[in-house]
Amino acid sequence: MHLGILTGGGDVPGLNSAIKAVVNHAHDRGWRVTGFRRGWAGPLATDPHDLEATAGARIALTPQTVRSINRFGGTMLHSSRTNPSRIRTSALQDFVKGKSPLEEEGYVDATQHVLSVLEALKIDVLIAIGGDDTLSYAARIHREGAKAMCIPKTMDNDVFGTDYCIGFSTCTTRSVEMINQLRSTAGSHERFLIVEMFGRNCGMTALSAGYLADADRTLIAEVPFDMQRLAELMTRDRATSPSNYAVAVVSEGASVVGEDVIERGEADAYGHRKLGGIGERIGVGLKKITGTNMMIQNLGYLLRSGPPDAVDLIVGKNFGTMTVQLIGEGKSGLMMAINEGHYATQPADISTKGEHRVNVDGMYDVENYRPNISKVHGTTMYLR
Template sequence: MRLGILTGGGDVPGLNPCIKAVVRRATELGWEVLGFRRGWAGPMSYNPDDPEGSEKHLMRLNNDAVRTIDRKGGTILHTTRTDPQWMVEEKLPDFLKGKFKPSEKGTVDTTPHILRVFEHLGIDVMVTIGGDGTLNYAAQLDREGMKIVSIPKTMDNDVFGTDYCIGFSTAVTRSVDAISALRTSTGSHERIAVVELFGRNSGETALISSYLADADRAIIAEVPFNAEKLAALVAADRMENPARYAMVVISEGAMMEGGEAQTYGQADEYGRKRLGGIGHLLGEELTRLTGVDTITQSLAYLMRAGAPDALDQMVAKGFGTLAVQEIAAGRTGFMTAVRDGNYTTVPASTCASGGKRVDVASFYDAEAYRPRIAEVKGKPMFLY
């Protein structure tokens, strides 16, 4: 048996422990594991007609190669946001240019080449670790007849079908530490702090981080906010604090009422612009409306920098172990998941069958702009 493995999308803490768990379990069974570098760009860039020149896109994985990787953050396989179904011609490797018919949108689908690469390399099962984009494409390969196993990771915790994704706990831990640390400067200057966290469509990271850090207000991606109303609340929070400061947390995908998400920079080849800047915009508005200076801080990649915490180590290794155990039992075409506190599996296509967002009624006070846990009994230990 030969397994392929790759990591796609944004990096998160816990990817390396997951890779290690897959390799160790597979090695115990006498299987080989072949890593593809840089997400889906790895198999797309591999040329079966030039195996020697394409070796740079592979990483041969064994126990020696993964012995210490779980002590580090990120991914030894590296990662990209490449989507083989939606490639523009100029982004293709030279040997693939002109070989696919463009769609009406001007993109090409390189799936036939991806499948050819897997066949050439003798990949029996492909293990893909990623978020929505990576796993949606894995589900497409499953429909094409390739045996795949999906493992969900994203610090937004927004992959549909699982209660938990690798990387979420560490992102929350980093955020809580940063919010708490920023109280020092904010209080010293008697200001208002606005802390922007990652969270494109789901505000779960901002919600849980603000809840644990006991921030005064939290703005999540799911609920548009009224700047004047928020300013009045935050001004009152500041005056009620003997140290005369207030803390506000906001998701990068949050929007003012009647507005739209803040983006910057050029769109990528898939038409996506980077989200960001809503924290700075809110800070300016709060200063204008309250007359109080603000400190604005985007945590951005610091949320997912460094080694994983204990929970992400645990889930990453659990998912990796579960993946190999199920493959050994002859099962593929699934995504590993946590549901109701238990490890389980769901069909690989589940991630594309819905969206995972904050349950506003259960976890958020949309009038007060702050977390509100309506009922603890019956909820999972970590609420999410």
């Protein structure tokens, strides 16, 4: 058996734990593992007719090469936001074959090339680790005849079909630590502290961090907020604080009522522009209304960096282990998942069938902009 593996999209702590588990358990069975570098860019940089000349796009993975990688964050395979089904012609090597022109000028669908690479390398099953975008493409190549397995990761914990994705626990843990560390400066200067963090469409990371750090207010991507109302609430919070400060946590995808989500730069291969700036927008708005000085902190990449916590180590390791076990049973076309506290599987294309968002009715006070877990009994560990 010959397995392929890649990581796509943003890195998160815990990816290396999953990679190591796949490699070690495959090796125990006498199987080979090839890692594609830079996500889906790896197959695109491989010439199926001259594998040796393009060997730099891949790496042979053995227990020795992955021996210590689980101690570190990131992904030893590197990553990218590459979408072979919609890629600029100018970004392709001359050897890429099987291109299908799209209606959008200057773009092609290079899926046939990806399939030919997997065939040339004699890869029996490709394991894709990523979020919605990476996994949706893995599901596509599985439909087109290349066996694939999916492992969900995202700091937003928003892949549909699983209660948990690799990276979420470390992100939340680090967020709470940093919010609490920032309190001393906010209190010393009697300011409003605005903490911006990940959450494009799903506010789960902000909601969890705000809930666990006991932030005064939490603004999530699912619920636009009124600036005047926020100013009134924050002013009240500050006045009742012994240190005369108040804290608001905000998803990067949150927006003011009547305004668009703040985006910048060009769209990536999946049509997403970079988010960021809502913290600054809030700071300017609150300063104008209240006259109170601000501390604005975007946690950003600090939440991606560094080693995983114990939860992401164990989930990454078990997702990788389970993937190899299922392949050994002759299965493919599945996504690893946690459902109702148990390790489980879903169809590989489950991530395309729905959306994971904050349950606003059951978990959020839309009038007062704060978590409100109306019922804990019967919910999953991560309040899904």
